[in-house]
Amino acid sequence: MIGKLKELFSDLFNSSENEDKSIGIYGPPNAGKSTLANQISKDLTGEEMSNVSEVPHETRTVEKKEKASIEANGRELEINLLDMPGISTNVDFKDFSEHGIEEDEAKGRAKEATKGIVEAIKYLDDVDACLVIFDATEDPYTQVNVTIIGNLEAKDIPILVVANKIDLEEAEPERVRDAFPQHPVVEISAKEGQHIDKLYEEIVGRLS
Amino acid sequence: MSDDGVTIEFLSREKLSENDFSDKIETVLEKVRNDAVLVLEEAWTPQEKRDLIESSMKQVDEDFPGVEFMGLNAEPSKINRAKRMFFSKIFNEDHRRGLTIVGNSRVMEKIKEERDSVSFLAKLEEA
Numbered sequence: 560m561i562g563k564l565k566e567l568f569s570d571l572f573n574s575s576e577n578e579d580k581s582i583g584i585y586g587p588p589n590a591g592k593s594t595l596a597n598q599i600s601k602d603l604t605g606e607e608m609s610n611v612s613e614v615p616h617e618t619r620t621v622e623k624k625e626k627a628s629i630e631a632n633g634r635e636l637e638i639n640l641l642d643m644p645g646i647s648t649n650v651d652f653k654d655f656s657e658h659g660i661e662e663d664e665a666k667g668r669a670k671e672a673t674k675g676i677v678e679a680i681k682y683l684d685d686v687d688a689c690l691v692i693f694d695a696t697e698d699p700y701t702q703v704n705v706t707i708i709g710n711l712e713a714k715d716i717p718i719l720v721v722a723n724k725i726d727l728e729e730a731e732p733e734r735v736r737d738a739f740p741q742h743p744v745v746e747i748s749a750k751e752g753q754h755i756d757k758l759y760e761e762i763v764g765r766l767s
Numbered sequence: 768m769s770d771d772g773v774t775i776e777f778l779s780r781e782k783l784s785e786n787d788f789s790d791k792i793e794t795v796l797e798k799v800r801n802d803a804v805l806v807l808e809e810a811w812t813p814q815e816k817r818d819l820i821e822s823s824m825k826q827v828d829e830d831f832p833g834v835e836f837m838g839l840n841a842e843p844s845k846i847n848r849a850k851r852m853f854f855s856k857i858f859n860e861d862h863r864r865g866l867t868i869v870g871n872s873r874v875m876e877k878i879k880e881e882r883d884s885v886s887f888l889a890k891l892e893e894a
Contacts (some may be wrong), residue, residue, distance in 0.1 A: 648820055649833025649872035666829060673824040673833075680821050700880055702816065702836050709813025 564602065564759045581639040583686035585679070585707050588615040588645030590694045591723040593622070594749040596642035600624045602755075609642045614658045616672035618644050621682060643682060644675030648703055683710050692721040695730040695746065700738040708739060719761060720744045726751045773804055773874055773889040780808040780863070788815060792822050799823075799871050800831050804889060810840040810865030819869070835875040837885040840865025 584592045593609035600608040608624040610617055622642040650672045655665035689711055693699040699722075711718050720739050722732035726748035736744045745761045747754040776798060783791060798805055811819070816836065823834045868885065877888040 646820065647833070648823060648835060650824070650827055651832035651872070652829065653832075669827070673827045676824045677821055680817060680824075683817070698880075700882075701878075702838060702880065703820070706813050706816040706820065710817050713813060 580687045581641055581682075581685060583641045583643055583682060583689045584692060585643050585683075585689055585711075586645060586692040586721075587694070587697075587701070587703060588647055589613070590645065590692045590697075591749045592645065592692055593618050593642050595690065595692055595721065595723065595747075596622065596624075596640060598749055598752065598755055600640055603640070608640065614660070615654060616645060616647075616650065616668065616675070618642055619668065619671040619675040620644065621675070621678050641682065641686065643679040644672065646676055646679055646703055646707060650676070683707075684714070686716060688717040688719075690719050690721055691742075692723050692749075693735050695722040695724050695732040695735060696727050699735045704738070708742070718742050719758075721758065722746045723749050726753055772891050773802065773870075775804045775806060775889075777806045778808065783807055783809050788818065792819055795819070795869055796823060796826055796834075799834055799869055800826070802871050802874050804868065804870035804874060807867040807869070809863040809867060810838060811867045831871070833872050834869055835872045835878055835887070836867065836869045837878060837880055837887065838865065838867045839883070839885060 584596050586592050593611045596609050597607040597611065600606060604624060606624075609622045621644065624640040624642075626639065650669045652662070652665040652669035655668050656662060660668065691704075691707060691711070693704065708718065708720075720735060720742045722730075722735040722744055724730055725732055725746045732744070732746040735746075743761055745754065745758045747758050749755070786794065795805055795807075816838070819834065819836060827833050868887070870887075870889075874890055875887045876890055879886045
């Protein structure tokens with residue numbers, strides 16, 4: 560399957576002279592973006608790329624695994640895998656305090672988080688394809704999520720929706736399907752590595 | 768937020784059409800920072816909602832954590848988007864039919880959204 564994934568990226572970018580392409584991982588805070596980014600990065604490069612935490616907005620800048628080297632069809636490709644800060648409409652430093660973080664540090668984190676959200680929003684113009692990941696235990700039909708999907712659709716950027724955390728008993732991935740019926744949805748557990756092969760199969764089948 | 772409760776302000780489509788979108792966002796954020804909840808008689812596009820998120824993030828500080836917003840007539844499908852573009856060209860601003868609700872996130876909570884209905888709880892006390 561890893562071979563197929565590499566072939567996918569090869570097919571995606573073969574027609575372009577610019578081989579340095581970007582795959583963005585978008586979604587709300589704590590959806591599992593960094594866990595998934597680490598899984599893909601490990602598969603492609605053998606290395607993780609992001610810190611993972613239960614604290615919201617752990618990823619506060621765009622984390623990049625740049626120029627991940629992929630050899631396929633007799634040529635070498637380079638891609639940039641982009642783990643985006645979670646996009647939300649509000650960042651309250653008090654939410655960090657609830658996780659045991661001191662007030663001064665919480666205020667600093669909140670400031671960084673707002674900058675990260677702006678950075679992630681600006682990248683909506685620059686990515687070449689997107690994985691949009693949702694926590695399957697949460698209601699996915701929010702204005703923020705609709706806004707992210709709508710902006711990607713407006714630019715005809717290929718989207719694969721990922722319903723994450725299906726290892727949890729309260730997961731309801733069908734809500735993700737109902738919220739975004741216009742896009743393919745893959746159900747995974749990035750943490751447990753569950754159905755990651757299916758994710759790669761969908762990428763190959765839908766985006767190539 | 769006043770001592771008596773939350774101010775909910777309704778802005779008509781005609782009033783909203785007086786300003787360009789960047790001025791509109793500035794006005795909205797100014798009112799929302801003062802804890803008003805605004806009900807706008809128009810739908811916003813995904814690009815405009817993106818601009819709202821970006822602009823509000825730039826204003827976040829210790830006293831203002833950001834916004835919550837809801838929209839009726841949020842249409843994610845390509846078919847509906849194409850319809851809106853069509854009607855927009857034929858009937859000018861008709862694609863703006865709908866509602867957008869914006870408020871301070873410390874005021875609005877327990878938001879419930881469906882495709883054809885939205886609701887929220889306005890908090891009456893300071894967090």
